Amino acid sequence: MTSAMNLKNCGSVLVTGASRGLGLQIVHSLASGGFSPGKIIATARNPANTQALLPLLKLAASKGGAGGAGGMGIKRAAVINMTSLLGSVELNWGERANNFKWYPYRTSKCALNMVSRCMAADLEPDGILCMALHPGWVRTDMGGSRAPLSPDESISSVLSVIGGLTEKDHGSFLNITGEMLPW
Numbered sequence: 645m646t647s648a649m650n651l652k653n654c655g656s657v658l659v660t661g662a663s664r665g666l667g668l669q670i671v672h673s674l675a676s677g678g679f680s681p682g683k684i685i686a687t688a689r690n691p692a693n694t695q696a697l698l699p700l701l702k703l704a705a706s707k708g709g710a711g712g713a714g715g716m717g718i719k720r721a722a723v724i725n726m727t728s729l730l731g732s733v734e735l736n737w738g739e740r741a742n743n744f745k746w747y748p749y750r751t752s753k754c755a756l757n758m759v760s761r762c763m764a765a766d767l768e769p770d771g772i773l774c775m776a777l778h779p780g781w782v783r784t785d786m787g788g789s790r791a792p793l794s795p796d797e798s799i800s801s802v803l804s805v806i807g808g809l810t811e812k813d814h815g816s817f818l819n820i821t822g823e824m825l826p827w
């Protein structure tokens with residue numbers, strides 16, 4: 645049994661970008677994995693909605709005792725930003741830098757990493773866990789057919805990491821083995 649079973653204890657899970665790729669796989673895995681949360685909210689592009697959820701996150705966190713006894717984790721409220729190790733400034737050197745000269749993608753993920761840290765600092769008083777997660781190299785429209793991981797393999801690890809998140813992971817940048825990645 646993996647830590648993903650902890651997702652069963654979540655009242656609700658919000659998945660953005662759920663129309664295809666990894667977002668869609670997360671919804672499939674959550675809905676059929678034997679560890680379905682109480683409610684799955686899946687969104688596709690609709691910018692007018694994605695901050696409307698902040699009050700609900702705060703409410704969920706407060707039920708676990710924000711600032712009180714309950715530690716941070718998915719049993720209260722958590723924001724998981726799907727990033728990439730290509731957003732790591734430190735890892736962008738040598739062979740890795742030469743193989744992936746994707747300036748716009750790297751820059752956007754680097755910015756997302758900063759957003760994750762800013763959110764972590766901002767939402768800490770509310771008891772909302774925020775972190776950035778690299779899902780591995782996956783065979784999706786974006787990852788392409790040469791990627792080593794299927795969406796199912798990636799997401800089963802992703803959900804396991806998410807299920808095991810605790811206070812110590814707040815503000816972190818992790819890969820799907822739960823290992824810390826350098827910013």
Ligand SMILES: NC(=O)c1ccc[n+]([C@@H]2O[C@H](COP(=O)([O-])OP(=O)(O)OC[C@H]3O[C@@H](n4cnc5c(N)ncnc54)[C@H](OP(=O)(O)O)[C@@H]3O)[C@@H](O)[C@H]2O)c1
Nearest residue numbers: 661663664665666689726727728780781782784785786787
């Ligand atoms: N696949 C990999 O190897 C890999 C590796 C590292 C990190 N990641 C990250 O994992 C996440 C999912 O990647 P993926 O492989 O599933 O990609 P994908 O197959 O290209 O799917 C992208 C998803 O994001 C949505 N989306 C794209 N641009 C958007 C926007 N501006 N606003 C709202 N939604 C938008 C798409 O919606 P539409 O259908 O409406 O276009 C689609 O649902 C991405 O953040 C990616 O950077 C992937």
